Amino acid sequence: MSDIAVGSSRAGWRARSVPEAGAARAAPDARRLLQLALAGVWLLDGVLQYQPFMFTRAFGQMLGATAAGNTGVVASPINWDARLVEHHTVALNAIFATIQLLLALGIAWRPTVRLALGASIAWSLGVWWFGEGLGGVLNGSADPVNGAPGAVIIYALLAVLLWPTDRGGRPAPFTAARAVGVPVARALWLVLWLSLAYFALLPANRAPQALNSMIAGMESGEPGWLAAIDRGAASLVAHQGLAASIVLAVALVIIAVGVFLPPPAARATLVLAIVVAAVIWVIGEAFGAILAGGATDPNTGPLLILLALVYWPLGTTSAEPGPARARQEEIPA
Amino acid sequence: MSTPAWILDIFAALMLVVAAVGAARLVVLRPWRLGRAAVIADIDVSHLLMAIAMAGMLAAGLRTLPNDAWAVVFGVLTAWFAYHVAQDARREGSRALAGGHCAPHLVHAGAMLYMFLALTAPAARGGSGMAGMGASGIQTLSLPVLAFLFALVLIGYSVWDLDQVSGPGARPHYSLAIPRPAPAAVLVGVSAGVQAVQGAEPSGAQAVVPAREGGVAMVAQPGVTDQAASCAIPVSLTGTSPVLVPWVATACRIAMGVTMAFMLLIMI
Secondary structure, eight states: OTTSOSOSSHHHHHHHHHHHHTTTOOOOOHHHHHHHHHHHHHHHHHHHHTSGGGGSHHHHHHHHHTTTTSOHHHHHHHHHHHHHHHHTHHHHHHHHHHHHHHHHHHHHSGGGHHHHHHHHHHHHHHHHHHTTGGGGTTTTOOOGGGTTTOHHHHHHHHHHHTOSOOOSSSOOSBHHHHHHOHHHHHHHHHHHHHHHHHHHTSHHHHSTTHHHHHHHTTOTTOOHHHHHHHHHHHHHTTTOHHHHHHHHHHHHHHHHHHTTSOHHHHHHHHHHHHHHHHHIIIIISTGGGGGGTOOSSOOHHHHHHHHHHHTSBOOHHHHOOSHHHHHHHOOOO | OOSOHHHHHHHHHHHHHHHHHHHHHHHHHOGGGGGGGGGGGHHHHHHHHHHHHHHHHHOGGGOOSOHHHHHHHHHHHHHHHHHHHHHHHHHHOTHHHHHOSSHHHHHHHHHHHHHHHHBOSGGGSSSSSOOOTTTSSOOOBSSHHHHHHHHHHHHHHHHHHHHHHHSTTOOTTTOSSOOOOOTTOEEOOTTOOSBOOTTOOOOTTOEEOOBOTTSEEOEEOTTTSOSOOTTSOOHHHHTTOGGGOHHHHHHHHHHHHHHHHHHHHHTO
């Protein structure tokens, strides 16, 4: 059928159509890409919530365990929630998973991005309390190497920082400042990373064998190669809890103040933040225990990396607000 | 306990819808009439096959072929899309690997191949289908890291597709609008049946496509052709048939990507 002038081969179509490919549409701007990354994490979170483990009573028990050590005001609602989940595990977990799936799709679908981001903040705060016991922040069990201050609160922080609005007429130096302004964005970063430094120095975390035990405890159920990494890392910090905590805390303080430095130095501290978050994700969190089949989320590692990218200094062009960028985002009001 | 059967059934039903859409698109397009140009239907063929296979994995009652047969099918599809991705990469550079039009389909086909090869449950051996995920405990996949990586990439493509399909100035492939025939479309005989436009070799930037029965012959022009003819039905071929609207294929791809990520992660 070569006489059919359809080009008779896909190569023919391609040759004619490729020149138009790039011209049709501008690539999304940095903030939209970061929103999509957040949507991707929510989607991963939602799918993980459908895992078989989550449909067992163990899920409710896991929620209940986060109440331990918290004051009555914090613990009572957690215990109530955990009992409810234990009694209606299948229905409630299916609802939880579906909500997270919808949040992801809502953020990725441009007309609903505001609605989904707003809902994700409310949902995150609820889960932080009822599902994570406020990340152990109030009961002294928070450990930056193992998920403090709770992955889900970072989802909320990201939703705030990636809110599709622009404050002020001046170009923002980094994406996070576009929605909340430079001072607030910097303050949020400072509070987060300084609190992580503080948690690193808590007595429970600086004990000689604390870090060793925590890392060694991640081995269970992991693939051989990851268990070997954990074993190696655990032996490296055996009886070195205090020294390791101090080194980590110093790194976290440097990261915390990094956003106040000039762009080249800020970039260096953000790279440090990404490296620290990656090390935490691999060694301390074992990829959120996803490979062991019992994860409810990927844990804080990838979220801290995403957060660092939200604070990455922007070039003049991409930082400049204006009609061109508005067209790229095109988020309905 | 495994993931409740009714949840698996919902995903299986979604896959049946995708399969039906893929089949409908093939029926409307009738690629067998296009000769060598029939390759443009590869996406719909792959969607049809993947959706049927996934429905069978999710619900025992929807099993069709033995696992080994599916592995061969998806091996062929993986090789097919790998070939086109390589061609795209040769022409457009590394950009085609990440953002090319064939790349997502390569990942989908590769993930299906991996799933059928990596099943570790005894029921997967020699059976016809996977015995259903909800039937008797969940099956697991060997090399769980690969499952995780595939799931991440599938999630990435799904989110990207959703953004593109809902964005302003979407490329024709993502457009939510029903594409109109090119202005130069030429009406031909209403009951002409399969009409090859004899001697109408494309000149310059134009290409004439054959008339469908009772339809129109259209001239594809630069402004109306799909951005990547490989792995896609050119917009000019879609006419005004709702089922051939470009975003329908994208929606199917999103549904399959999410379902596939779900399957990969619950089988880790």
